[in-house]
Structures are given as structure tokens and as C-alpha cells.
Amino acid sequence: MIRSLLIANRGEIACRVIRTARRLGIRTVAVHSDADARALHVREADESVHVGPSPARESYLLGERIIAAAKETGAEAIHPGYGFLSENADFAEAVIESGLIWVGPKPQSIRAMGLKDAAKKLMAEAGVPVTPGYLGEEQAPERLQAEADAIGYPVLIKAVAGGGGKGMRKVNASGEFAEMLASCKREAAASFGDDRVLIEKYIERPRHIEVQVFGDAHGNVVHLFERDCSLQRRHQKVIEEAPAPGMDEATRAAVCEAAVKAARAVDYVGAGTIEFIADGSQGLRADRIWFMEMNTRLQVEHPVTEEITGEDLVEWQLRVAAGETLPKRQDELAIQGHAIEARLYAEDPVNQFLPSTGRLDHFDLPRTLRIETGVEEGDRISPWYDPMIAKLVSHGPSRAWAIDELVGALEAVEVWPVRTNAAFLARAAADADFRAGEVDTGFIPSKLESLLPDPAPSEGVWNMAAAAMLAVDFGEDGEGDPWSALAGFRANAAEAARISLSHAGTTRTIEADAERPLEGVATASGGSVLVFSDGQAFAFTLPGAAGSSGAGDALDGAVQSPMPGRVIAVDVSAGTKVERGQKLVTLEAMKMEHSLTAPFAGIVTELNVAEGAQVSEGALLVRIEKGEGE
The missing domain is CATH 2.40.50.100 (RNA polymerase II/Efflux pump adaptor protein, barrel-sandwich hybrid domain)
Structure with a gap:
């Protein structure tokens, strides 16, 4: 087994790898930029190395610095996590040539699957079904426009070197193509250094089905069943689950067999994901599911697979990298229950989902289910990196059970002053169509208005804030400071009373009634009250108190x-x-x-x-x- 490991990543995935490594007795080394000097993954690792300024291109993306850090600290192996250098074949090659163990697939496998057009050709040759589209080398806008016109709209423009939802644009009509192409190429060049694109027929009721595969250096390849990642916003996954709702055993067998065939075609070693697009208009059928791409790394959503199989995929990665055979054979793997994961982002859904940055003055996530995060209360959400701050993962005996647990947890999220999408996620998971398994990639866009939380406090939230203000003794001697006394308060006042409060420029006089049923949590300090309810956070002040002028919403x-x-x-x-x-x-x-x-x-x-x-x-x-x- 590997004795020391450098994690060439940050945040949640670095903490995740460190956790497994510690359980296995492996010494860990973290790398960090200026912005992450005091980050949680740095605090949790046995050792850390500074690799550059805050921009990723000047730190986390500098492969030579990562390798030098491993050499400097005596690390035997490098785990790339996901994102950053995880699918960079040149980096993987450099790691191996430097005498270190690369915890990932062979560089040639990464190259074979790294370009979507070449990967599709390879898969077609291997007998894996692929979606119709244009995979040609000619990239002149006129040629691409002509190909899109011939395929028929809607079409999807995708960056050849893309991933993570970036470098993708849906085009509904010929007149939109030129503008969408320019935008897609621009984003692809910025994200991947490669602006080439391919074009696919856009499937009207698509479902995103992916299969977790694993190979070892001894020729063994298995699958760990499928995940459904259809709930997406702007092609970015937000809720994932395993197994896929509505997947019968015959279709599962066909899709998983195709995934194993795809992995064998590139002599795959390590953790990988074969992504398929399914036409869900007639339910999931084996003849309506096509290969889309392969991610040659661990996926963000790997916890749902771990939950339904009882396996630790990071441990599998480390054992395979050390030369061991796969921990289990195919016939030893089985699905146990249902798991769902929601990605908690630092963003404001009611303000066009703009990212929200700053210090986590209050950060409390429910511990009733699995939490994967790279931050703690007091840490800062940086503008330099991806805005995902945590993953909430539920697992239970049935899909309905897992949904209920997830919704309850999302509604109990308490984060301030950074904004999150917790309420938005809770509404999506609680939606009747989602509960019924009626999902496709258009689910969120089609229901966006109903999924967005109301930015204004409800009557219950106003009443909770008022009850919280009245729940303390406003003594003139200053003893029993009401603001600090309210920390962790659950509204339960003894009698009704009236109090004036301000929120976002609106001042109201509220009759607080403790007999009224309330749901949520109120905390207070410094002359203000915070109310957390159904995944949202609301700040109130007494009229005239600092911050209550109301100018902020003008x-x-x-x-x-x-x-x-x-x-x-x-x-x-x-x-x-x-x-x-x-x-x-x-x-x-x-x-x-x-x-x-x-x-x-x-x-x-x-x-x-x-x-x-x-x-x-x-x-x-x-x-x-x-x-x-x-």
C-alpha cells in the first residue's frame, strides 16, 4: 500500500481523500495557493506546501510545482481529485516519469477519451452506441453552421475538450447558431485552452445516465451500477442519485455492459465514469441510450455510488494504483437501497444565481446524513474557485425515504452571510414530478419559477424574528445581554406582544404570538436577529439600528x-x-x-x-x- 500521498487539489475533494488516507494509515500532503493558506484541507493534512498565488493557473494548474512539492515532502504518490489536473494526460505522464505513483488511469487512456470527437469514433468502433452528430476536424463557422442545419435543430454545441458543464450551448434555431458558437468557443478557450467544438443532435427529453467503472492493471474491469444526473442548471449537475429511477434490470444490464466494453476499449485502469444520454420520452430503454463521453477521474457525485454499494472508491483508487487487484468481483457487488446527493453552492438563486463570496460567519449543516465539505464556520468562500461548498448525501431503504431525508436536511441548512441554493434544492427535491421519477435535463429550466424561493420573509418568519426579539429581558442594567442570550434560540415565547422590525428596507410592526406554529431557527447578536427557515436566511434589525436604513434594496x-x-x-x-x-x-x-x-x-x-x-x-x-x- 502507498505510505504517503500528495493531494493535487483543494476543498471538499481534498478533505475527502485525506479522510480515507488517514483511515488507511497513509501520510497526507496538501498543496495550497495564497487564498487557501488556512483552508480546511490544509489544516487536516499532515503536511502542506504553498504552490503559488490565488489564480488556479498560477498554482493548482502548475504541474511542475505539484511534482516538486511531492518530491520535497517525500510523497510516494499523487492523487489529482477532480477538476484541475485530474484529466491532464501530460501531467499524469510527468508524474509517472518522475518516479511517483499516479493515482489515476494511464495517460494514453486519458488522451483516448479526452477529446469528445475522437472518443465517440473509438466507441463506435468498439460497438458502443453513440449519438448522431458532427465530429469533423474542419472548424470553420460556416461548416459548423451547415452541419448543424443538416442535423436539424435543436442541436448542442460542445467543446471537444470540455467537461463539468462548461463549453456547452443549446441552439434552438439556425439564426442563433453564430452567437452561441462564438460564446461556446470563448468559454472553451478560457477553460480548456482549446476552442474546438463538436455538434450533437439535442434530444428533447434527455436523461443523463452514467455508469461507474473501475479497472485494475491485471485486466479486470467491473461496473458499480448507474447514477442519474439529470437535474442540471446550465448543464451543471445539482442533484444526483443512484440507482436511476425507472431503470429496469434488462436496461441496467445493457447499459452497464456497454460501459464495461467502453472501459476495456481503452485498457482502463482506476476509477472512471461512462456517461450516456437517454431519450426518456418512452421511459428508459436500452435502444434509446447512447454514449456521450467518458470522465477519466473520480466524479463529484461518487458518494451516491459508495452509499448504495458500501464501497470506498477512494480506497479502491489507492489500492489499484499500488498494483493490487480490484477489491471485489462483479458478482460480489450489489445495489443496497437508494442514495441522493445535492450540491450546495455559494450562490444566490433569487439574484440570477450569482456566486456569493465572503466569510462564513454562521455555518451549520445538519448531521443527520452524509456531509462532504471543505469549509468550516469562520472560513471564507473565495472568488477564485468553484462555488460548491458542500454535498449533502442521503441514503435509505427506498427512494421516497432518501428524498424525505434530503429535503429535511436542506431545509435545515444555516449559512450566513454567504447566500446558498439550499432552498432552491429543497424545492426541487420536494417537487411532485421529481418524487414520481419524472426527471430529465429540462426539469429545472421548465420549473425554474416555481423552484426559486421567495426573497421576502413569510409571515411565519416575521413572527419568529419578533418572538426572538421579545424572548429576552431588555433590562437597563445590561445584564443578560439579549443579543448574545438568543444564540441558538428556538422561538417559543410565552405570550403575544407587538414589536417593530426592519428587513431589507421594509419596517413592520408585528404581533408575535408564541402559540402560532413556527418552523426554523433564530439567532441574534449585535442588535440584529437572523432567522433560518426552509433553507433560507433572513436578517432583521430594530428600527434605527445600524444596517436598518433599507437603502440596500434600492x-x-x-x-x-x-x-x-x-x-x-x-x-x-x-x-x-x-x-x-x-x-x-x-x-x-x-x-x-x-x-x-x-x-x-x-x-x-x-x-x-x-x-x-x-x-x-x-x-x-x-x-x-x-x-x-x-
Whole structure:
């Protein structure tokens, strides 16, 4: 077995690998950038090495520094996690050539599956069914447009070197193709250094089915059954589950057999995922499921597979990398119950899902189910990396049981002042169609309005805040400070009373009634009350207290950068007349493109950025003034 391991990653996955390594008695080495100097994965590892500034391209993506750190600390092996260098064949090769153990597939397998067009050709030759589309080398926009027109709309443009939902655009009509192609190429170049694309027929009711495969250096390959990852937003998975709802045994056998065949075709060693796209319009059928791509690494959603099989996939990775055979044969693996995972992101669903950064002053996740995270209370959510802060994983004897556990946990999430998508996820998991297994990749877009939480507090939340304020003795001697006394308060006042409170510019006088049924948690300090309810957080103050002026919600027309980033497109100029919701500026930050739009109809009176500019959080980019009659 490996004795010392460097984890070439950060955050949640680094903590996950460290946990298994510690159980196996393996010494761990963490690497970190400037932004992660005091991160949880650094604190948990036995040793850590600084590898560069905060931008990933200057730290986590510098393979030579990672290898040097391993040599410097005496690590025997490198585990890449997922993302960053995990599917970089050149890095894998360099690790092996340096005399270190690479915890991953062979470099040639990564290369074979790394380019989507070549991978599809290889799979077709191996007898694995693939989706119709254009995989050609010619990349002229005119040729790509012609191919898309011939396939028939809608089509999907995908980056050849893509992954993680990036470099993908759905095109509904020929007239949209040129703009979508330019955007896709731009994002692909920024994310992968390769702007080449392929085109696929877009399936109207697609389901995203993937199969976990594992191979060893002795020629053994097994599958660990399938996962359904159909609940996605902007092609990014948000809820995943195993096994796939509605998958019968015959279809499961056919899909899993195809996945093993795909892995054998590239002499695969280690953990990998074969991704399929299924036409769910007539249920899951073996003749309506096609190969999409292979991820030559551990997946974000691997915990649901671990839960239903009882296996530790990181341990499997380490044992296979050390030259051992697979821990189990195919006939020794079986599905046990149902598991669902929700990805908790630091983002604000009611504000176009913009990422939310800052210090986690309050961070409390329910411990009734499996939690995978790379942060603790007091840590900071950085603008430099992916906004996922935790994964909540439920597992139970049935799908209904797992859903109930997950919804309850999401509704109990307490995070402040960083915003999260907990309430959004809870609504998605509680949706009647989701419960019925009626899922496809269009689920979230089609239901988005009903899944978005109300940004305004409910009557129950107002009452809880008022009851919390009244639950302490406002003594003049200062003893029994009411604000600190309320920490962890569960509203249960003895009698009704009236109190005035302010929230986001609105002041109301509330009759707090402890007999009214309340759900949630209230905490207080410094003259304010926080209420956590159904996955949301609301801040209240007494009128006149600091922060209660209400100016924060005024739409003054100032469009500011929500985070540090690079301006990749400017769609207006000074004097441009714009409509409410019209795109003004596109910002690249946290590995994604974010469109900033006009808050109302008016005129652009101030434009402070140009394409290519680097901007800081809070920088004024554009100012809009209402035009006459607006």
C-alpha cells in the first residue's frame, strides 16, 4: 500500500481523500495557493506546501510545482481529485516519469477519451452506441453552421475538450447558431485552452445516465451500477442519485455492459465514469441510450455510488494504483437501497444565481446524513474557485425515504452571510414530478419559477424574528445581554406582544404570538436577529439600528461586479437605450460566464469597463438612468 500521498487539489475533494488516507494509515500532503493558506484541507493534512498565488493557473494548474512539492515532502504518490489536473494526460505522464505513483488511469487512456470527437469514433468502433452528430476536424463557422442545419435543430454545441458543464450551448434555431458558437468557443478557450467544438443532435427529453467503472492493471474491469444526473442548471449537475429511477434490470444490464466494453476499449485502469444520454420520452430503454463521453477521474457525485454499494472508491483508487487487484468481483457487488446527493453552492438563486463570496460567519449543516465539505464556520468562500461548498448525501431503504431525508436536511441548512441554493434544492427535491421519477435535463429550466424561493420573509418568519426579539429581558442594567442570550434560540415565547422590525428596507410592526406554529431557527447578536427557515436566511434589525436604513434594496441603476473577474464582453456603450433584463456586460469569474443585466429600462449614462479588463468585487461597471416616461 502507498505510505504517503500528495493531494493535487483543494476543498471538499481534498478533505475527502485525506479522510480515507488517514483511515488507511497513509501520510497526507496538501498543496495550497495564497487564498487557501488556512483552508480546511490544509489544516487536516499532515503536511502542506504553498504552490503559488490565488489564480488556479498560477498554482493548482502548475504541474511542475505539484511534482516538486511531492518530491520535497517525500510523497510516494499523487492523487489529482477532480477538476484541475485530474484529466491532464501530460501531467499524469510527468508524474509517472518522475518516479511517483499516479493515482489515476494511464495517460494514453486519458488522451483516448479526452477529446469528445475522437472518443465517440473509438466507441463506435468498439460497438458502443453513440449519438448522431458532427465530429469533423474542419472548424470553420460556416461548416459548423451547415452541419448543424443538416442535423436539424435543436442541436448542442460542445467543446471537444470540455467537461463539468462548461463549453456547452443549446441552439434552438439556425439564426442563433453564430452567437452561441462564438460564446461556446470563448468559454472553451478560457477553460480548456482549446476552442474546438463538436455538434450533437439535442434530444428533447434527455436523461443523463452514467455508469461507474473501475479497472485494475491485471485486466479486470467491473461496473458499480448507474447514477442519474439529470437535474442540471446550465448543464451543471445539482442533484444526483443512484440507482436511476425507472431503470429496469434488462436496461441496467445493457447499459452497464456497454460501459464495461467502453472501459476495456481503452485498457482502463482506476476509477472512471461512462456517461450516456437517454431519450426518456418512452421511459428508459436500452435502444434509446447512447454514449456521450467518458470522465477519466473520480466524479463529484461518487458518494451516491459508495452509499448504495458500501464501497470506498477512494480506497479502491489507492489500492489499484499500488498494483493490487480490484477489491471485489462483479458478482460480489450489489445495489443496497437508494442514495441522493445535492450540491450546495455559494450562490444566490433569487439574484440570477450569482456566486456569493465572503466569510462564513454562521455555518451549520445538519448531521443527520452524509456531509462532504471543505469549509468550516469562520472560513471564507473565495472568488477564485468553484462555488460548491458542500454535498449533502442521503441514503435509505427506498427512494421516497432518501428524498424525505434530503429535503429535511436542506431545509435545515444555516449559512450566513454567504447566500446558498439550499432552498432552491429543497424545492426541487420536494417537487411532485421529481418524487414520481419524472426527471430529465429540462426539469429545472421548465420549473425554474416555481423552484426559486421567495426573497421576502413569510409571515411565519416575521413572527419568529419578533418572538426572538421579545424572548429576552431588555433590562437597563445590561445584564443578560439579549443579543448574545438568543444564540441558538428556538422561538417559543410565552405570550403575544407587538414589536417593530426592519428587513431589507421594509419596517413592520408585528404581533408575535408564541402559540402560532413556527418552523426554523433564530439567532441574534449585535442588535440584529437572523432567522433560518426552509433553507433560507433572513436578517432583521430594530428600527434605527445600524444596517436598518433599507437603502440596500434600492435600484439606483448602479451595476456593480459581484466578484473579482475578467470582462469578456461589453454589449452596450454610453448613451445606449436598454430594456429591463438586457445584457450589459459578461464577466468571467469562478470558472463560469456571468451576464450582468439592466435592472430596469433606461439609458446607459456611465460605462467604466472594456473587454479584457480585470475588475474587483463591487466595482461600478455600468450606470443606468431611467429615461423619460420610464
